[in-house]
Amino acid sequence: MTAHPAPATDVAAQFTAHPDAHPTAGAQADPNPTASPDPAALIALGHPMMDHDHAEALALLAAAEATPPGALAPAFAALADHLRAHFAREEALMAETGFFAQHCHSAEHARLLAVFASLQATLTPHHESPARTYLRSAFPSWFDTHLVTMDRVTAGYLMSNLML
Ligand SMILES: [Fe+2]
Numbered sequence: 001m002t003a004h005p006a007p008a009t010d011v012a013a014q015f016t017a018h019p020d021a022h023p024t025a026g027a028q029a030d031p032n033p034t035a036s037p038d039p040a041a042l043i044a045l046g047h048p049m050m051d052h053d054h055a056e057a058l059a060l061l062a063a064a065e066a067t068p069p070g071a072l073a074p075a076f077a078a079l080a081d082h083l084r085a086h087f088a089r090e091e092a093l094m095a096e097t098g099f100f101a102q103h104c105h106s107a108e109h110a111r112l113l114a115v116f117a118s119l120q121a122t123l124t125p126h127h128e129s130p131a132r133t134y135l136r137s138a139f140p141s142w143f144d145t146h147l148v149t150m151d152r153v154t155a156g157y158l159m160s161n162l163m164l
């Protein structure tokens with residue numbers, strides 16, 4: 001299959017988050033405010049493999065955040081291991097389909113994994129603060145933005161190419 005590169009302006013537009021596309025936007029507009037939003041539904045992109053990976057990432061994040069003081073390292077490592085495999089699966093599908101913005105998407109994965117590696121290198125039972133702060137603030141923000149921009153565009157492209 002031949003990839004048809006999109007004009008740079010189109011790529012930039014598709015990789016820009018729109019407030020209405022945020023996973024929490026649906027919950028805010030829920031006509032039944034007493035019902036708890038289903039986390040899986042909030043992050044669903046419609047691509048089964050990607051949706052499974054995103055739900056697993058959030059479960060591992062919650063497990064890491066729930067660890068008692070001094071016990072973060074194994075849970076942090078499990079999340080980092082998952083992200084390496086998760087990103088590799090997305091990158092394999094992008095390569096297989098000739099996804100037009102693979103370089104941009106893969107570079108963002110690499111940047112995130114470098115942050116995880118840097119935090120993991122100094123994480124000990126007595127030095128957890130930087131990793132815990134990152135998991136509590138910067139990582140959820142990165143995850144939400146990545147999901148509704150790069151992953152959403154990628155999932156749409158993969159499904160249009162029947163790569164489920
Ligand atoms: Fe993803």
Ligand SMILES: [Fe+2]
Nearest residue numbers: 090146150151
């Ligand atoms: Fe991704």
